[in-house]
Amino acid sequence: MPIDKRVAAAAAAMDGVRDGAVVLISGFGGAGFPNVLIRALCERGLRDLTLVVNSATHRYSVTHELIEAGQVRKVVCSAARGHAKGLSAFEERWKKGEIELECLPQGSFAEKIRAGGAGIPAFYTPVGFGTELAAGKETRRFGDRDYVLETAITGDLALIRADRADRYGNLAFRYAQANFGPAMATAARLSVAEVRIIEDAPLAQPDIQLAGAFIDRVVAVGDMP
Amino acid sequence: MPIDKRVAAAAAAMDGVRDGAVVLISGFGGAGFPNVLIRALCERGLRDLTLVVNSATHRYSVTHELIEAGQVRKVVCSAARGHAKGLSAFEERWKKGEIELECLPQGSFAEKIRAGGAGIPAFYTPVGFGTELAAGKETRRFGDRDYVLETAITGDLALIRADRADRYGNLAFRYAQANFGPAMATAARLSVAEVRIIEDAPLAQPDIQLAGAFIDRVVAVGDMP
Amino acid sequence: MSGINRNQMAWRAAQDIEDGMIVNLGMGLPVLAGDYVPDGRDVFIHAENGVIGCGPLATPEAADTDLVDAGSRRITLRPGASIVDSTASFAMIRGGHIDVTVLGAFQVAANGDLANWDMRLPEKGPLVGGAMDLAACARAVWVIMEHTTRKGEPRLLQACTLPLTAVRCVTRIFTDLAVIDVIDAGFLVREIAPGITQEELQAKSGAPLHFAADCRTIAAPELAESV
Amino acid sequence: MSGINRNQMAWRAAQDIEDGMIVNLGMGLPVLAGDYVPDGRDVFIHAENGVIGCGPLATPEAADTDLVDAGSRRITLRPGASIVDSTASFAMIRGGHIDVTVLGAFQVAANGDLANWDMRLPEKGPLVGGAMDLAACARAVWVIMEHTTRKGEPRLLQACTLPLTAVRCVTRIFTDLAVIDVIDAGFLVREIAPGITQEELQAKSGAPLHFAADCRTIAAPELAESV
Numbered sequence: 001m002p003i004d005k006r007v008a009a010a011a012a013a014m015d016g017v018r019d020g021a022v023v024l025i026s027g028f029g030g031a032g033f034p035n036v037l038i039r040a041l042c043e044r045g046l047r048d049l050t051l052v053v054n055s056a057t058h059r060y061s062v063t064h065e066l067i068e069a070g071q072v073r074k075v076v077c078s079a080a081r082g083h084a085k086g087l088s089a090f091e092e093r094w095k096k097g098e099i100e101l102e103c104l105p106q107g108s109f110a111e112k113i114r115a116g117g118a119g120i121p122a123f124y125t126p127v128g129f130g131t132e133l134a135a136g137k138e139t140r141r142f143g144d145r146d147y148v149l150e151t152a153i154t155g156d157l158a159l160i161r162a163d164r165a166d167r168y169g170n171l172a173f174r175y176a177q178a179n180f181g182p183a184m185a186t187a188a189r190l191s192v193a194e195v196r197i198i199e200d201a202p203l204a205q206p207d208i209q210l211a212g213a214f215i216d217r218v219v220a221v222g223d224m225p
Numbered sequence: 226m227p228i229d230k231r232v233a234a235a236a237a238a239m240d241g242v243r244d245g246a247v248v249l250i251s252g253f254g255g256a257g258f259p260n261v262l263i264r265a266l267c268e269r270g271l272r273d274l275t276l277v278v279n280s281a282t283h284r285y286s287v288t289h290e291l292i293e294a295g296q297v298r299k300v301v302c303s304a305a306r307g308h309a310k311g312l313s314a315f316e317e318r319w320k321k322g323e324i325e326l327e328c329l330p331q332g333s334f335a336e337k338i339r340a341g342g343a344g345i346p347a348f349y350t351p352v353g354f355g356t357e358l359a360a361g362k363e364t365r366r367f368g369d370r371d372y373v374l375e376t377a378i379t380g381d382l383a384l385i386r387a388d389r390a391d392r393y394g395n396l397a398f399r400y401a402q403a404n405f406g407p408a409m410a411t412a413a414r415l416s417v418a419e420v421r422i423i424e425d426a427p428l429a430q431p432d433i434q435l436a437g438a439f440i441d442r443v444v445a446v447g448d449m450p
Numbered sequence: 451m452s453g454i455n456r457n458q459m460a461w462r463a464a465q466d467i468e469d470g471m472i473v474n475l476g477m478g479l480p481v482l483a484g485d486y487v488p489d490g491r492d493v494f495i496h497a498e499n500g501v502i503g504c505g506p507l508a509t510p511e512a513a514d515t516d517l518v519d520a521g522s523r524r525i526t527l528r529p530g531a532s533i534v535d536s537t538a539s540f541a542m543i544r545g546g547h548i549d550v551t552v553l554g555a556f557q558v559a560a561n562g563d564l565a566n567w568d569m570r571l572p573e574k575g576p577l578v579g580g581a582m583d584l585a586a587c588a589r590a591v592w593v594i595m596e597h598t599t600r601k602g603e604p605r606l607l608q609a610c611t612l613p614l615t616a617v618r619c620v621t622r623i624f625t626d627l628a629v630i631d632v633i634d635a636g637f638l639v640r641e642i643a644p645g646i647t648q649e650e651l652q653a654k655s656g657a658p659l660h661f662a663a664d665c666r667t668i669a670a671p672e673l674a675e676s677v
Numbered sequence: 678m679s680g681i682n683r684n685q686m687a688w689r690a691a692q693d694i695e696d697g698m699i700v701n702l703g704m705g706l707p708v709l710a711g712d713y714v715p716d717g718r719d720v721f722i723h724a725e726n727g728v729i730g731c732g733p734l735a736t737p738e739a740a741d742t743d744l745v746d747a748g749s750r751r752i753t754l755r756p757g758a759s760i761v762d763s764t765a766s767f768a769m770i771r772g773g774h775i776d777v778t779v780l781g782a783f784q785v786a787a788n789g790d791l792a793n794w795d796m797r798l799p800e801k802g803p804l805v806g807g808a809m810d811l812a813a814c815a816r817a818v819w820v821i822m823e824h825t826t827r828k829g830e831p832r833l834l835q836a837c838t839l840p841l842t843a844v845r846c847v848t849r850i851f852t853d854l855a856v857i858d859v860i861d862a863g864f865l866v867r868e869i870a871p872g873i874t875q876e877e878l879q880a881k882s883g884a885p886l887h888f889a890a891d892c893r894t895i896a897a898p899e900l901a902e903s904v
Contacts, residue, residue, distance in 0.1 A: 001470075001491075003492045028763060029746060029749050030742065030749035031744075032743075078805050078806050079804045079805070081801045081802045081804040082802075087800060103805060105808075105810050106763070106806050106807040106809075107768075107770060107807060107810035108809075110763040111343075111764065111768075113764075116545075118541035118542075118544055119544030119587055121349050122349050122372075123348035124347050124348070125344065126344060126346075127771060127809050128813070133809065147347075151367070166530060167530070173743075175744040176745055178760075178761075180763045181762070183762065186542075202529045205532055207431075208532035211502045211532045211542075213472050213542065213547055226697075227719050228719045254497070255522035257516075281575060285522065305575030305577060306575045306576065315575060316574060326575065328576045330580070331536070331579050331580040333582075335540045339537045344771030351587060352586045353582050353586070356616065357614075388516075393757035399514075400514065400533055401497075401516060403500065403535040404535055407537070411769075411772055427757040428757075436759045438699050438721065438769065449515055
C-alpha cells in the first residue's frame with residue numbers, strides 16, 4: 001500500500017495520545033510553533049502531560065492554553081519566565097507547586113533530545129558545570145576540564161511545524177523554523193508535523209531537511225495565524 | 226577586510242600542516258573523496274601522520290598514496306581491508322607493524338568525530354558492547370542495556386570534498402557526497418574543502434549544507450577525475 | 451539434501467518485509483532480497499552512507515559518481531528519497547529508526563549473538579563498517595546465510611566461535627534449509643525446506659532446535675540460481 | 678562621576694571585535710554593540726536559534742515570521758548567511774566555534790566566574806536559555822554591564838553571590854567606568870573612563886583591581902544616549 005502520512009484534520013493527528021504523555025513541542029525565537037497541533041492536543045482534554053518545550057510560555061506559542069486548562073504536570077525547558085509584567089499561567093501554577101519544572105541550559109536541552117533520537121543514553125557536556133542547574137548531576141573530568149553527565153530525553157509525542165511536506169512525511173523548513181523540530185521528531189514514538197502546505201509531488205531530495213522516516217502524521221494548516 | 230577563504234591551488238591549502246598531524250579525510254561508498262587535496266598533502270612529504278578515514282584503502286580514494294609514501298603512522302577507520310586479491314599497501318604495512326590501526330564501528334567513528342566538533346568529550350553507545358572492538362573500553366548499564374563509553378576525535382586538518390562553495394566557505398554537496406565531511410570539518414583545527422566550483426555569488430541560504438564558519442580554505446578543482 | 455537456492459533464500463526473506471518498513475540490507479544475499487519485495491509493499495531501503503530510499507541500480511548512462519550506496523554501487527533514488535550525512539545516518543540506525551536490517555552472517559548463537567564481520571583472515575585487515583551499529587540497534591535483525599559452512603560445519607551454534615558483531619540481536623534466520631526464529635528458549639524452526647527432515651536439520655545445526663507446532667514447508671517459487 | 682553612556686559602552690566593546698570573527702551577542706547592550714562594529718570589519722553574527730550571519734533588523738514590510746533571531750526579533754540575513762537547527766547551533770557553540778560572545782551580566786568574580794542568568798526574582802520562573810552554553814564554551818566571553826548596581830553595589834566581586842552561569846569564563850569586561858581584563862591575578866584595568874580616578878574605580882569595585890602599566894583613558898566618541 002503506498003505510504004501516505006497525510007491526515008485531514010489536526011484532531012485525527014492526535015489519535016492514540018493518552019494521559020501522562022511526554023510531549024515534545026518545537027518553536028524558538030518566534031518561529032516554528034505548532035500552534036494548530038497544540039490546540040488539537042488541548043482539545044483532547046488529557047491530564048498529567050509533561051511538556052518538553054524550550055519556553056514554558058512564549059508570546060508566539062499557545063502552550064499556555066494546555067497549562068491554563070490544567071493538563072500539564074511537568075515542564076522541561078530552558079526558559080520558564082513569561083514576557084508580561086504579571087505571572088504567566090505557568091509561573092502561577094509553578095509557584096503554587098502545581099507544576100513541576102526542570103530547567104536546562106538550552107544546548108543541553110537540545111542535545112538531550114538529539115541523544116534520545118540517536119540512541120545515545122548519556123553524554124558529557126561542559127555546560128552547567130559549577131552551577132545550580134548541575135546540582136545533583138554526576139560530573140567527571142576529561143583532560144583539564146570538568147563535565148556534567150546528561151541523559152537522553154525521549155517522548156511519546158512530538159509536535160513540530162514545518163513549511164512544506166509530502167505524502168511520505170518529508171519536511172522542508174523556512175529560515176529559522178526548524179530549531180528543535182528535527183531533533184524532537186527523532187526522539188518521540190509518535191511524531192506529527194503541521195505544515196503550510198502538503199505538495200502533491202514528493203519533495204525534491206535536496207529540499208528535504210527532515211526525512212519522512214521520522215514523521216508519522218502530517219497535517220496541512222496553511223499560514224501561521 | 227571582506228572574508229575570502231578561496232585558495233588558488235591545493236598546495237597552498239596545505240600551508241602550515243606539520244609532521245605528526247591528525248588528518249580527517251571524508252569519503253564513503255565511492256563519493257566525497259578529496260583526492261586532489263590528499264595528493265597535495267602527499268606532496269608535502271610529511272611524516273607520522275594519523276589518518277582518520279572510513280576506509281584505510283578504497284578503490285575510489287588515493288589514501289594509499291600517503292601510505293605507500295611511508296607518511297602514515299596510524300589509521301583510525303571502520304574498514305581496513307583492500308578490495309584487491311593481494312594485500313593493500315595498508316595491510317602490508319599493518320602486518321609488518323609499521324602502521325598502527327584503530328578499527329571502530331562506523332557509527333561510533335562518525336559520532337566520535339561529531340562529538341569532537343560539538344564539544345562533547347565522551348558519550349555512551351550500545352554499539353560494540355560485548356565485542357572485541359570494545360575490549361578495554363569502559364562500559365556502563367543504563368536501564369536494561371549495556372553501553373560502551375566512546376571519547377571524541379579531533380584533528381589538526383580535515384580534508385573534505387563538496388560540490389559548490391562560495392568565498393565564505395559555505396558548502397553544498399551532491400547526493401551522497403557529504404558523508405563524513407560535515408562532521409570532520411567541525412572537528413579539525415584547519416578544515417579545507419575541495420569543490421567542483423566556487424560560485425561568484427554567495428550560496429543561497431537553503432542550499433548551504435555546511436556553514437563556512439567551519440571551513441578555513443576552499444579550492445576549486447573541477448570534476449572528479 | 452539440497453535445500454532452496456540462493457535466489458529462493460533471498461525471495462523467502464523478502465516475503466517478511468512488511469509494508470511501510472525502513473529496511474537496511476547488507477551486501478550480497480540481503481541486497482538481492484530487496485529485489486524480491488512483493489509488489490504493492492511500499493518500502494524504503496536505507497543505506498549506511500545516508501541514502502534513505504535507494505532505488506534500483508542506475509543504468510550506465512544514468513550512473514552518477516555521487517549517487518551511490520554503502521557498497522559503492524551507483525544507484526537511483528525512489529520517490530520520496532532523501533539523503534543525510536553519515537552522522538545523521540548512524541544516528542538514525544542507533545536510534546532504532548531502522549525497522550529491520552537483513553545481514554549476512556558466519557555464525558548465529560542460540561541466544562541471538564551474531565558473528566558476521568571478522569573471519570580472522572590472517573592476511574587481511576579488519577572490516578567492520580556499519581555491521582555492529584545495524585546489528586546492535588535495528589529494531590529487528592534478520593540473517594540470511596547458508597545453514598552450514600562449505601566444509602559442512604554448522605553456523606547455528608550454542609555459542610559463536612568467531613568474533614561477535616553484537617550480542618543477543620538476531621531475531622530471524624533464513625537459510626537454505628529453514629526459517630528459524632531466535633526466541634528465549636533458543637532456535638525455533640518455523641519453516642523447513644522441501645524434502646528436509648527435522649532430524650537432518652538438527653544434524654546440521656550446532657545447537658538444539660525447537661520446532662514450531664505449525665512448522666511447515668518453505669513455499670518458494672522456482673527461481674533459477676544466478677550465475 | 679558619570680562615566681561613559683550606554684551607547685559608548687556598546688561602541689567600546691565593538692572596537693575589540695576583530696575582522697572575520699563569529700560573534701554571538703546577548704540581548705540589550707551586546708546587540709547594540711553589533712551596530713558599532715567598525716566599517717570594513719567582516720563579521721558573522723550568530724544567534725542561538727541557528728542563524729549564522731544575522732543582518733540588520735527587517736523593515737516592517739520585509740519582516741518574516743520565520744526569519745528571527747533568538748530574541749524573536751525579525752531580522753535579515755547578511756550575504757553568505759546560513760541557518761541550522763538548534764542541535765547544530767548549540768553543537769557549534771559548545772564545540773568552540775564562536776570566537777567571542779558578548780553578554781550582559783549581574784556580577785563577575787575576580788576568577789572569571791559569571792552570574793548573568795538568575796537574579797532570584799521571587800515572583801518569576803527561571804530563564805537560562807543559551808547563556809550557560811555561550812559562557813562555558815565561546816572562545817572568549819566578554820561582558821558589558823554597569824560597573825555597579827542601581828543601588829551602587831559593586832558588580833565586580835571577589836566571588837559572585839548570585840547563581841553562576843559558568844565558572845572561570847569571563848575574559849574581558851566593558852563597564853561605564855572601565856575596560857577590565859580578567860587574568861590569573863584577578864581584575865586588570867586596561868582603560869578607565871574620562872575623569873575617573875583609579876581610587877574612585879577601586880571604591881566602586883568589590884575586589885582588588887590591578888592597573889595595567891599602559892592603562893589609558895577610554896577614547897569613545899560623543900554618542901547621544903538612546904531614549
